[in-house]
Amino acid sequence: xxxxxxxxxxxxxxxxxxxxxxxxxxxxxxxxxxxxxxxxxxxxxxxxxxxxxxxxxxxxxxxxxxxxxxxxxxxxxxxxxxxxxxxxxxxxxxxxxxxxxxxxxxxxxxxxxxxxxxxxxxxxxxxxxxxxxxxxxxxxxxxxxxxxxxxxxxxxxxxxxxxxxxxxxxxxxxxxxxxxxxxxxxxxxxxxxxxxxxxxxxxxxxxxxxxxxxxxxxxxxxxxxxxxxxxxxxxxxxxxxxxxxxxxxxxxxxxxxxxxxxxxxxxxxxxxxxxxxxxxxxxxxxxxxxxxxxxxxxxxxxxxxxxxxxxxxxxxxxxxxxxxxxxxxxxxxxxxxxxxxxxxxxxxxxxxxxxxxxxxxxxxxxxxxxxxxxxxxxxxxxxxxxxxxxxxxxxxxxxxxxxxxxxxxxxxxxxxxxxxxxxxxxxxxxxxxxxxxxxxxxxxxxxxxxxxxxxxxxxxxxxxxxxxxxxxxxxxxxxxxxxxxxxxxxxxxxxxxxxxxxxxxxxxxxxxxxxx
Numbered sequence: 201x202x203x204x205x206x207x208x209x210x211x212x213x214x215x216x217x218x219x220x221x222x223x224x225x226x227x228x229x230x231x232x233x234x235x236x237x238x239x240x241x242x243x244x245x246x247x248x249x250x251x252x253x254x255x256x257x258x259x260x261x262x263x264x265x266x267x268x269x270x271x272x273x274x275x276x277x278x279x280x281x282x283x284x285x286x287x288x289x290x291x292x293x294x295x296x297x298x299x300x301x302x303x304x305x306x307x308x309x310x311x312x313x314x315x316x317x318x319x320x321x322x323x324x325x326x327x328x329x330x331x332x333x334x335x336x337x338x339x340x341x342x343x344x345x346x347x348x349x350x351x352x353x354x355x356x357x358x359x360x361x362x363x364x365x366x367x368x369x370x371x372x373x374x375x376x377x378x379x380x381x382x383x384x385x386x387x388x389x390x391x392x393x394x395x396x397x398x399x400x401x402x403x404x405x406x407x408x409x410x411x412x413x414x415x416x417x418x419x420x421x422x423x424x425x426x427x428x429x430x431x432x433x434x435x436x437x438x439x440x441x442x443x444x445x446x447x448x449x450x451x452x453x454x455x456x457x458x459x460x461x462x463x464x465x466x467x468x469x470x471x472x473x474x475x476x477x478x479x480x481x482x483x484x485x486x487x488x489x490x491x492x493x494x495x496x497x498x499x500x501x502x503x504x505x506x507x508x509x510x511x512x513x514x515x516x517x518x519x520x521x522x523x524x525x526x527x528x529x530x531x532x533x534x535x536x537x538x539x540x541x542x543x544x545x546x547x548x549x550x551x552x553x554x555x556x557x558x559x560x561x562x563x564x565x566x567x568x569x570x571x572x573x574x575x576x577x578x579x580x581x582x583x584x585x586x587x588x589x590x591x592x593x594x595x596x597x598x599x600x601x602x603x604x605x606x607x608x609x610x611x612x613x614x615x616x617x618x619x620x621x622x623x624x625x626x627x628x629x630x631x632x633x634x635x636x637x638x639x640x641x642x643x644x645x646x647x648x649x650x651x652x653x654x655x656x657x658x659x660x661x662x663x664x665x666x667x668x669x670x671x672x673x674x675x676x677x678x679x680x681x682x683x684x685x686x687x688x689x690x691x692x693x694x695x696x697x698x699x700x701x702x703x704x705x706x707x708x709x710x711x712x713x714x715x716x
Contacts (some may be wrong), residue, residue, distance in 0.1 A: 257715045261289050261708050270704070273694035276615040279712060282626060282676070284682040287713060293616040294598055297690040300665030301556045301670040302618060303606030308549055309621055309636065310453040310585045310629045311564040314572045317549075321542040321567075323413075324363060328379060328530035339379035341518060341534045342503055344413035345387045346567050346576075347542045348560045350499065351417045353551050354543055358416045358440050359506045361540060366510035368538055377507070379530070380516030381501030385412035386526060388566045388576040392495060395578065396608035403466050407607065410492040411564045412576065417559050420492050422464055424475065425485040428454040434462075434479045444501035444518075445492060446472035456481045471498065496520050511663035550637040552644030556664060558605035561591050565604030569576050578603060594620050606665055615688035619673045622686045626676070635661055638675055653704055655680050655713040662687075669693055671701040679713045687712075 265275050271348065276297045287568040311319075315520050322345050329338020351358045369375075392409035393402070401407040408418025421439040434451040462477035471493050479486070492498050501518040508514050521531060542548070552560035563577075569580025582601045598614035625634045639645030642657035646664040651657055662675025674688035689705045 208270075214406050227453075229704055231541070239685040257711060258289050259710065260711050260715075261291075261367040264704055264707060265291065269696045269700065270691070270694060273696075273701075274692040275490070276688070276690040276692075277708070278619045279685055279687040279689075279708075280340060280619055280623075282623065282686050288685065289708075290616075294595075294614050296598060296600075296608055296612040296614060297672075297692050298667065298670050299589060299606055299611055299613050299618070299690060300667045300670045300672050300689065301558075301606040301690070302663055302665040302674050303601065303604065303613070304553060304556065304561050305618060305621060305663050306585060306601065306613070307565050307568075307581075307604040308553055309625050309628075309634070310568050310581070310588055311545060312549060312625075313588065313628065314434060314584060314635060315545055315634055317544060317546040317619045317630060318569075319545040321345050321349070321569075323347050323540045324536055325369075325538055325540070326534035326536045328382065328534045331374060334373050335378055336374060337378050339530050339534075340377045340380045340507075340514070341382045341531060342500060343384040343386075344411075344414065344496075345570075346412045346414070346563045347540075348410075348417070348557075348563045349542045349548065350415045353417070353555070353557070354547070359502060362503050362506035362522040363510055363538065364584055365503070366507050366512050369507070369512055372537060374512070374537070376513040376515070376618070378515050379506070381500045382524070383413050383496040383518070384526070384531065385522045385585045386521070387412035387494040390577045392419075392567060394562060394603035394605065394608050396602050398607075398609075402606075403491055405489040405491060406558055408427060408559050409493060409495050410559045411495040413499045414495040414559065414563070415502055416440060416492075417557065418491055418495050418498070419489045420473075422447075422490055423485055423486045424451070424479060424487075426464060426479045426483050427483050427626040429453065430455055430481060434475070436475060439631070440502065442470055442498075442502050442505060444498055445490075446470070448472065448474045450474060450476045452478055454478050454480050460485060462487065462488075466490065466493070469493075483627075488539055494520065506689070516630040546633055549633065553637040553663060556637050556646050558607055561605035562603060592620075592624050594624075607667075609667070615674070615690055619686050622674065622676065622688070626686065628632060635676070638663060650702065653707075654710055656706065659713065660709060665690070666698065669695075671698050671704075671705070673705050677709055677712060679716045681716060683716055685712060685716075 275291055276295055277291040278293045296516050319707040323341045327336045328341050329336055350361055353608055388411055392411050397407055405419045423437040425435040427435055432628040433449045434453060436447055436449055438445055460479045460483050464473055464475050467471055473490055497520045502517040504514050565581035566576045566580055569573060570576030570583050572584045573580040594617055598617050600612040602608040602610035637648035638661040641647045641660035642652035651660055659678045662673050665672030670692055672690040677685045691701050
């Protein structure tokens, strides 16, 4: 395809890279003739042969990546035409990068290709004793396989499925449980946190614990409002409401005009949280999300509460099977009452990809391991993915996977690997579902507020990735000409604001869309 005339550099790029970068771009504009023949050299920068490609477009991209703000950054870029296979631009294509949530592309592709779009999770309710005169004479046993959909991402209310369970019990004549509600989550054998996760992130929703039983994405929302009386504690509301999360309220309400300073931390052990600080009268309220420990017990506790609210008497407490042992006679002889099935993977996959939901990603990795490899663990899932990559002729030497979500800094892969994976999925029988699961520029998911103007709005379908010093975007671009491209752009080890990196990435994609 013949090259079009070179466009003017984007104003947003100038704003993103600062005064020094603008000087570099001005210099570049004055050296256009030279740049068209050789890579642009920024201060302290060198260009390797693998960082070059013929044509004006490659020179433009070289110039952007060479500005001083990013001279210490590690950039990996591959942009390829899906139609012709032509490599439009490449830099450090086979080098290893921390991918952040771009790892979800690997997890999602593996889940879709091995489990199929109709795969559903099964949760079983069993009676740990005989059923007589409307009562289970023993515990109600809830056994999970990892269903990640007991949340408002999939339900109007995160407890709606449990209310339906109460209806099903009543329909079978059960109105009382004489024992406990026991949660059994042995389908996964891993600890409830990913390998290499940062300890100081563990209270956040992005690092919520996961397991074969999990509820509300492993979090509780804490809403705080001022009391109507000065110096009284703030009003604290939990969503979903539950007695499982104990709250220590060490707050007070200050007069109008005061400064609100609130903090929430978890107790050293157990599900309790501590709320400290001050809130000003007249404050409209604040909301925080806190990760809740022990997802299996969290679910069992809310199931018990919901059954009681729905008119099913539950006389025992909520407990995790580990408190009695998996060989306990009540569990071994428990008789299935009914099973509940999740929405299909075709609905779960977008629920992971578009918002970049970590708990679902970790669940899918372990589900692949359990269903295909026979072990519900991260290593079991990775072993299956290694086999897939071999079958797909992907280079496993440029890939190391520690978790399913990309939250671990032990994860490493190359931009070339992601482009090959994306190319494979574009030819998959699940292609349409795969594309529909990705965030759309300017429309939804993690790209809702990015690339909201032509020529990129609606034309970029891509997965984002973000950690401190890591920014990634990999996916597909359809140019106004109709030509489709697959790309992966990853930045590691930068000190500039992540918003600046985003603008550079988007400027590169705009150049591709404009020149091609």
